[in-house]
Amino acid sequence: MDEIDTQILSLLRANGRASFASIGEQxxxxxxxxxxxxxxxxxxxxxSGYTAKVDPGxxxxxxxxxxxxxxxxxxxxxxxxxxxxxxxAVTELVFLTGRFDYQLRVACKDAEDLxxxxxxxxxxxxxxxxxxxxxxxxxxxxQPA
Numbered sequence: 166m167d168e169i170d171t172q173i174l175s176l177l178r179a180n181g182r183a184s185f186a187s188i189g190e191q192x193x194x195x196x197x198x199x200x201x202x203x204x205x206x207x208x209x210x211x212x213s214g215y216t217a218k219v220d221p222g223x224x225x226x227x228x229x230x231x232x233x234x235x236x237x238x239x240x241x242x243x244x245x246x247x248x249x250x251x252x253x254a255v256t257e258l259v260f261l262t263g264r265f266d267y268q269l270r271v272a273c274k275d276a277e278d279l280x281x282x283x284x285x286x287x288x289x290x291x292x293x294x295x296x297x298x299x300x301x302x303x304x305x306x307x308q309p310a
Contacts, residue, residue, distance in 0.1 A: 221272035228273040229300040233265040240291030
C-alpha cells in the first residue's frame with residue numbers, strides 16, 4: 166500500500182459512491198488505473214465493503230443511546246450476542262475490556278422504546294447490570310489509512 170492507495174481510501178471513506186474517474190482525477194490516475202487499485206484493495210481485504218449511512222431520526226428512531234452491559238458469570242456470551250442482534254433498536258454491539266462486558270448502541274423510537282429495549286436485555290440476556298446514557302450529539306471522523 167502506498168500514498169496513492171491511502172488517498173483513494175480517504176476519498177472512498179468520504180464518498181463510497183465516487184466514480185473511478187473522479188477519484189483518479191484527484192489522485193493523478195486514469196479511471197482504469199484507479200479501478201485496478203480499488204479492485205486490488207478489495208481483493209486484499211483492505212476494503213471490506215460499502216455501506217449507506219442512514220439517519221435513524223429520519224426513519225423514526227430519534228432516541229440514540231449507549232447501553233453498557235455486564236453479564237452474569239454463567240451467561241453464555243454467544244447467546245447474549247444472538248439475543249441483542251435480534252432486537253430492532255440495536256445498531257451496534259461492542260465487546261469490551263473493563264467494568265462492562267459489552268456496549269450496545271441503540272436507536273429507539275422514543276423513551277418508552279428505549280425502556281422496553283433495556284428491560285428486554287436485562288430480562289432475557291443474563292445481565293448482572295446495565296448503565297444507559299442518551300446521546301446528545303455525535304460526530305464521525307475519518308480514520309487515517
